[in-house]
Amino acid sequence: MQIIDQKSTKKAWASAIAQPAKEFPLTPLPILSGKIPEGLRGTLYRNTPARLERAGMRVGHWFDGDGAILAVNFTDTGATGVYRYVQTAGYQAESAAGKFLYGNYGMTAPGLIWNQWRKPVKNAANTSVLALSDKLLALWEGGHPHALDLETLATKGLDNLGDLNEGLFYSAHPKVDSQTGEIFNFGITPGLNATLNVYKSNFTGKIIQKSKFALAGIPLIHDFVLAGKYLIFFVPAVRLKILPVLLGTSSYSDALKWQPEIGTQILVIDRETLSLVSQGETEPWYQWHFANGYVDPSGAVIVDFTRYDDFQTNQYLSEVAAGKTRTAAKNRFTRVVLQPQTAKVTAIETLLDRTGEFPNVPQQNVGKFSRYTYMSLFRQGTDISQELLNAIARFDHNTATLIEANLGENRYPSEPLPVPDANNQQSWVLTVVYDGNFDRSEVWVFDSDRLDAEPVCTLGLPSVIAHSFHGTWKSKNLV
Ligand SMILES: [Fe+2]
Numbered sequence: 001m002q003i004i005d006q007k008s009t010k011k012a013w014a015s016a017i018a019q020p021a022k023e024f025p026l027t028p029l030p031i032l033s034g035k036i037p038e039g040l041r042g043t044l045y046r047n048t049p050a051r052l053e054r055a056g057m058r059v060g061h062w063f064d065g066d067g068a069i070l071a072v073n074f075t076d077t078g079a080t081g082v083y084r085y086v087q088t089a090g091y092q093a094e095s096a097a098g099k100f101l102y103g104n105y106g107m108t109a110p111g112l113i114w115n116q117w118r119k120p121v122k123n124a125a126n127t128s129v130l131a132l133s134d135k136l137l138a139l140w141e142g143g144h145p146h147a148l149d150l151e152t153l154a155t156k157g158l159d160n161l162g163d164l165n166e167g168l169f170y171s172a173h174p175k176v177d178s179q180t181g182e183i184f185n186f187g188i189t190p191g192l193n194a195t196l197n198v199y200k201s202n203f204t205g206k207i208i209q210k211s212k213f214a215l216a217g218i219p220l221i222h223d224f225v226l227a228g229k230y231l232i233f234f235v236p237a238v239r240l241k242i243l244p245v246l247l248g249t250s251s252y253s254d255a256l257k258w259q260p261e262i263g264t265q266i267l268v269i270d271r272e273t274l275s276l277v278s279q280g281e282t283e284p285w286y287q288w289h290f291a292n293g294y295v296d297p298s299g300a301v302i303v304d305f306t307r308y309d310d311f312q313t314n315q316y317l318s319e320v321a322a323g324k325t326r327t328a329a330k331n332r333f334t335r336v337v338l339q340p341q342t343a344k345v346t347a348i349e350t351l352l353d354r355t356g357e358f359p360n361v362p363q364q365n366v367g368k369f370s371r372y373t374y375m376s377l378f379r380q381g382t383d384i385s386q387e388l389l390n391a392i393a394r395f396d397h398n399t400a401t402l403i404e405a406n407l408g409e410n411r412y413p414s415e416p417l418p419v420p421d422a423n424n425q426q427s428w429v430l431t432v433v434y435d436g437n438f439d440r441s442e443v444w445v446f447d448s449d450r451l452d453a454e455p456v457c458t459l460g461l462p463s464v465i466a467h468s469f470h471g472t473w474k475s476k477n478l479v
Contacts, residue, residue, distance in 0.1 A: 358415035
């Protein structure tokens, strides 16, 4: 845990997470500019690590914040919003105690070191969301998802999706095939050597197929790729030193070590059988997120992702929790070409030499070629060691060009989510913006073809929304 540093000068982004975010009930949202597009009907959900402090103590890492879900409904009569903490057992226990009780990714549990092993890690339910027909899942990669009511965001409880045994985790980056409704995901079970569990669910979320693979050591795997008929895992060159974690002398985050000598391990898995097609190895890098993958006409697998040359990004993200960063974690939007039958990498190419995060493609293109990738970026000229992502952009793979939204000084957009229009071929880009000039949050809607123009609509939110990782969109008519 970190003691709050009150004295040093902080950047504008820090104010959004200086205090725990305040919930609000279902509330009509004022239109601040423009109008809501007629074909934009449905709900934006975002998961936000919203409480990074209790009783004057800060969490150790941005990943440790308690999850709160924002829902913004776009209807024929206007927009409404609701913001609710996920009522996890850990959140409720710490609320009752008025202090931190548990360890987490970036913090050991308070108290005597010899007593650490008795205390479970808190499921923070803070990373992403998956909208199903009858429930919203709040995802966290070290445990089971929490199910919430799609409208009220009331927490129903932990959900095992029909077949998640105790000890099987469900990561925060499921991949949904929009045509088949199948949902693929994975979970890492730690041990002396970790196990990679791979899951296939039907459209309701119910797990219908599982498989597992032994890994060397305990790596950190945050995301994976659906590429045509394959599931691809790049296992980064990071391994957990488990002993200090078990002894309670180190957090998970501090015990994760960059080991470039072991390279990046590649697993290619058949999406039908969930069996191994091939495995291989390539040069070391670290990635949190993949944009997308697909099989090109030659049969090669194309994987686009945000590539770091080392694991300094984890240090930077831990510093975010304290409200002041000093570690630069540069990356590049990168493409890997590999042969699925051998897992041999035949090309590694930089698509865009800009530091960014949260790359994604329209939901209907997941696993297939997508002309456009959306992402958050640092504006050019930004000091990336001190700032938070402050721009959103769309990369056009056909022309290798970028269009970028300039939101102005001290404004921090969330991951941009492309959303199809219900009436035509048009699409919109939704982002939740923290405006550090006025200490308030807004929802901005852009025309996806005109990200460099003014937003078509902006909506006011009743309270500041914490900076967030991931969200999703649920169209009104989708069940
Ligand atoms: Fe993520």
